Amino acid sequence: DAKTTQPPSMDCAEGRAANLPCNHSTISGNEYVYWYRQIHSQGPQYIIHGLKNNETNEMASLIITEDRKSSTLILPHATLRDTAVYYCIVRRDSGGGADGLTFGKGTHLIIQP
């Protein structure tokens, strides 16, 4: 799986959009971009994933650049409960099973009141 690079920490004001960048310049054509987050003392939580098109669900939006070498996770209206470590993961399999996840150190997002 391709490696990812994320800033170690970011701050965002409550109610504003939080934009978390991820660089994955060595991504292959069949690799997906996944985002998970881990709130303190809990297990990671799946947020969203995509291949090359932008994706949106009830939690967030995922913007993938046309060359697929980077992506941005957007939390449109951040709340204090969004304070967590956010992990960007690139992996081949698009469904459950087959490959374990390779986590980096992620981005510690702190939402300020």
Added chain:
Amino acid sequence: DAGVTQSPTHLIKTRGQQVTLRCSPKSGHDTVSWYQQALGQGPQFIFQYYEEEERQRGNFPDRFSGHQFPNYSSELNVNALLLGDSALYLCASSKPRVYGYTFGSGTRLTVV
């Protein structure tokens, strides 16, 4: 609908001892993975079980072993515990064609 359940939540063991951690997957999920998360680090993949067999393994020594039962629940066994095995152990479940894993809240293992 219960998510992934892990037991116990906390555990203290002595160096050299053996430990067994347990995981019940989310209802309808048939694949179980185990991860180790040291303080301040991201989770590291240990292995994955499907149809009662180890399907994939990360870079962990043979002291780490597992089992999956016919009801899809799983155990993680660690022998000859080292101080460095102190970590949060996470279980994740999934099923084919479902995107994303569901994680439990983990077992905090402390080796003294």
